[in-house]
Amino acid sequence: MTPWTxxxxxLRWLDEECRRLLAFGARAAHPLGGAAWLGPTGEPAxxxxxxxxxTARTVHVQSLGHLLGVPGCGPRADAALAGLTGVLRDAEHGGWHPSxxxxxxxEGGKAAYDHAFVVLAASSAAVAGRPGARALLDEALAVLDERxxxxxxxxxxxxxDTAWTxxxxxxxxxxxxxxxxxxxAAADATGDPRWxxxxxxxxxxxxGWARATSWRIPEHFDPQWRPLPEHHADQPDHPFQPYGATVGHALxxxxxxxxLEAGLAAAGPAPASGDLPGGELLPAARALYxxxxxxxxxxxxxxxxxxxTDWDGKPVVRDRMHWVAAEAIGAAAAxxxxxGEDRYAEDYRRWWDWTAEHLLDLRDGSWVHQLDATNTPTGTVWPGKPDLYHAVQATLVxxxxxxxxxxxxxxxxxLA
Known part of the structure; x- marks a missing residue:
């Protein structure tokens, strides 16, 4: 049987789904500049x-839409990009406010999570030829590097903290x-292999950490990078720092x-001494998956x-997040x-079948972002349908x- 990929x-269905998702983000512009959190029908909050x-995810996704030739995506990317060069940028201290x-x-503070997404956004926008994107990328890489x-x-x-003190x-x-x-993405956009x-x-x-913990990735650490396995045990469904092993992150x-393996192979030179040999990346990917x-x-x-799950693999938070299914699809495809193994193609079909049944919202648009343990829509962690990043990537990978x-x-x- 021919694999779905x-x-x-x-492939035509994936293209149609990608365009349906991109259309859901047509109203994402926030009146302050940048992109808004989207509600259940795509209305900006x-x-x-x-x-x-x-905002950064919106720049990234709409830049991809522009590269796909979808009308309207370029201007939407530019509008969100203006938020990163405007209201969200800390003109006094440098870097970007969380919100x-x-x-x-x-909002106070400066977060690596946000700054990584600014680099991704600027990289994709620069590849798409959006005005001002390359200057933003240079600035964002400098902040990530220096801070x-x-x-x-x-x-x-x-x-x-806000002032970098x-x-x-x-x-x-x-x-x-x-x-x-x-x-x-920055290495692609700049041609600089150091990234x-x-x-x-x-x-x-x-x-290395995952291998030592039965391929369940420790996520939380102290300043000396010693694991904190009980971090947020009292907040197990934290949206960014949940307790235990996060299934979707392993995927x-x-x-x-x-x-990374493919990018390193295309770049040519071997990794520096002491780094993970490129030949170990595939076995690690298999084991994590x-x-x-x-x-x-x-x-x-x-x-x-x-x-x-906990560290023995037993479920802790049983809700189903849309992004986990999206990453399962991408990992199986990759x-x-x-x-070329059939088992991954079979998984790929299985994950899409479940996603089509439970997550695709063909009435109001996009994907339902969170289900409870009975696969009923809920919004305790992710109310509404905030953005398109994971779902769009699942149609492209x-x-x-x-x-x-x-x-x-x-x-x-x-693109196939």
């Missing part, structure tokens, strides 16, 4: 703060995961490791992926492309090679 009718990570309230008051990168650890710190003690893997994605080398250094640490890491599927899929008797990245691949005409 090679089946022309399925204009009374909510404008957030850097939402700015409707009354114009910025967050810890060269001794080979990882990014997590959070500063006090570094928080918390260290986390979530921001580093998105830094890997952003740095690979991909940074991504490899981060991946080296995360794979996402599996995909990112394969993109296998453990996440074993722990997360149908783990409590109901269909779908649970959000988190593993099938890399290995199966149609593009593992390297270069999404934006560069679209620009090069590599």
């Amino acid at each position: 090679q089946l022309p009718p399925h 204009v009374d909510e703060p404008v957030r850097t990570w939402i 700015v309230a409707a009354d114009g008051t910025p 967050f990168w810890d060269d001794a650890a080979g990882l990014c710190a997590d959070r500063w 006090a570094l928080d003690d918390y260290r986390g893997v979530n921001a580093n995961m998105h830094a890997v994605e952003a740095l690979m 991909r080398g940074r991504a490899l250094r981060i991946a080296t640490s995360v794979v 996402e890491w599996a995909r990112l490791l394969l993109h 296998a453990q996440a599927v074993e722990d997360g899929w149908h783990a409590d008797g109901a269909s779908g992926f649970v959000y988190t 593993l099938h492309r890399r290995t 199966p149609r593009l090679p593992l390297a270069p990245g999404l934006a560069a691949g679209l620009r090069a005409g590599l």
